[in-house]
Amino acid sequence: MARKFKKLVANSYSRDFRSVAEVVEAELVDPGDGQVLVKNHFGGVNASDINISGGVYFSDGVFPMALGCESAGEVVAVGNGVVGFEEGDLVVSPYLGSAFTEYLYREPARLVKVTDISPGTMSAINAGCTASIGLEVVGEMGSGETVLVTAAAGGVGNWVVQLAKRAGNHVIGTCSTEAKAERLKTLGCDRVILYRDEDLGTVLRSEYPDGIDLIFEQVGEETFDTCIDNVATRGRVLICGFISEYQDGPQEVLAPRVYHKLLWKSAQLRGFLHSHWPDRFQEHLTRNIQLIEDGSIDPQIDSKSFVGVDEAVDAVEYLHNGKNTGKVVVQYR
Numbered sequence: 608m609a610r611k612f613k614k615l616v617a618n619s620y621s622r623d624f625r626s627v628a629e630v631v632e633a634e635l636v637d638p639g640d641g642q643v644l645v646k647n648h649f650g651g652v653n654a655s656d657i658n659i660s661g662g663v664y665f666s667d668g669v670f671p672m673a674l675g676c677e678s679a680g681e682v683v684a685v686g687n688g689v690v691g692f693e694e695g696d697l698v699v700s701p702y703l704g705s706a707f708t709e710y711l712y713r714e715p716a717r718l719v720k721v722t723d724i725s726p727g728t729m730s731a732i733n734a735g736c737t738a739s740i741g742l743e744v745v746g747e748m749g750s751g752e753t754v755l756v757t758a759a760a761g762g763v764g765n766w767v768v769q770l771a772k773r774a775g776n777h778v779i780g781t782c783s784t785e786a787k788a789e790r791l792k793t794l795g796c797d798r799v800i801l802y803r804d805e806d807l808g809t810v811l812r813s814e815y816p817d818g819i820d821l822i823f824e825q826v827g828e829e830t831f832d833t834c835i836d837n838v839a840t841r842g843r844v845l846i847c848g849f850i851s852e853y854q855d856g857p858q859e860v861l862a863p864r865v866y867h868k869l870l871w872k873s874a875q876l877r878g879f880l881h882s883h884w885p886d887r888f889q890e891h892l893t894r895n896i897q898l899i900e901d902g903s904i905d906p907q908i909d910s911k912s913f914v915g916v917d918e919a920v921d922a923v924e925y926l927h928n929g930k931n932t933g934k935v936v937v938q939y940r
Contacts, residue, residue: 610635613916614708616671620662622854624923627660628674630916635710638686642712645698647680650706651729652913652922652935653762654825654850661853665703665882675706675919677732679724680939689715697724701732701888707919709939719889727899730762730906730934735895736888737847737881738766741823742774744887745879746845750775752820753839755811757830759796760787761926762934763847765907766895767823768794773903779819781807781830787932794905802830811837818842818872827851828858835865838874846878854927907933914938 612635617627638644653676658664660674682696692698698718705711721728742748754771758764759780771778772795780796782788788799800810807830811819818839824831827849838844852858869876881888898904909931913922919937926935 612709614710615674615916615919617660617674618670618672620660620666622657622661622663622856624657624660624674624927625920628920628923629671631671638684638689638712640687641689641714642686643682643689643692643698643715643718644684644686645678645680645700645711645713645718646683647678647705647709647711647939648724649679649726649729649939650675650708650919650937651677651733651762652706652919652926652937653677653733654848654853654926656706656923657853657927659703673704673708675708676703677701677729678705678708678711679721679728679732680711681724683710691715692718692720697721699724699728699732699892701736701892707916707937709916719892721892721896723896723900726908726934726936726938727906728896729936730766730908731892731895731899733881734762734934735766735904735906736891737763738770738823739891739895740881740884740887741845741847741879742767742770742821744884745877746821746823746843748774748776748821752776753779753815753818755779755781755819755822755834755837756825757781757823757834758825758850759791759799760932761825762907762931763825764823765791765794765933766904768796769904771821771823772796776821779811779815781826783929790907790932794907808833808836821845823847825850832862835868835876838869838872840872841874842872843875843877846876850927909933909935911935912938914940
């Protein structure tokens with residue numbers, strides 16, 4: 608192999624993704640001993656991409672740092688000593704540095720074999736597994752509960768809506784536009800709250816006076832405060848993220864500590880990252896892909912096309928500008 612390939616790296620930290628993201632070329636060489644070489648077909652875009660570039664998530668401070676955190680592709684070569692992988696295998700890589708590169712060198716333990724790859728497969732990886740592990744393992748979701756999903760039209764949110772509805776729950780979702788609201792209704796959302804037109808707290812207090820059993824919170828700031836105020840007795844609030852503070856950093860507030868609100872309801876606040884449940888990941892990924900193949904879950908891939916490493920930064924900004932409905936994917940030829 609004497610060719611080069613493109614990848615996106617950062618040489619310093621910044622939450623301003625564009626300011627540090629740099630397209631570079633690397634030599635395409637044979638994989639080393641114990642390595643697998645993957646030709647990426649798709650890279651997934653996630654809200655956490657700017658936390659990665661900002662050094663908030665998982666980084667060890669070694670530069671240049673490859674960006675992005677999930678991809679799907681085809682094995683094109685295997686190094687000496689590799690067992691269980693061969694050329695032609697289809698794989699996903701749910702790890703840092705996977706998404707925004709045309710080729711990927713990985714140890715076998717950092718790849719998961721799948722039967723098919725498509726944009727829908729990308730939806731099942733971090734978004735789908737965040738939703739399913741969050742709801743079922745961390746949130747202990749039951750049936751007949753009231754479930755609130757903030758940022759419900761995003762890549763994770765639409766999975767939460769569909770999985771919660773499949774489990775027999777009443778599902779409330781928040782979003783920003785009428786078009787997103789209509790899409791959420793087709794996915795089974797029982798009540799959609801347009802937060803630009805309706806006050807979330809007012810709606811929850813008037814329509815759900817007994818509170819919300821399970822809240823999947825992704826926004827932060829005042830939305831988080833409202834969720835805490837409206838959680839039910841013995842309810843659970845899951846912190847999946849807080850996108851409102853990703854770009855500008857933590858917001859300082861002066862308020863009573865949260866236990867003053869939680870204790871009297873025996874309510875629980877549970878933060879989680881699905882990567883802390885590695886023993887459950889493959890099980891959930893396999894099942895989520897099967898749900899898509901069965902037609903039981905609509906993977907909700909955003910219609911905007913992004914092709915190649917050169918358009919990855921645009922894709923990240925598109926998501927953070929709130930333009931997406933569902934999963935944003937970068938495709939590689």
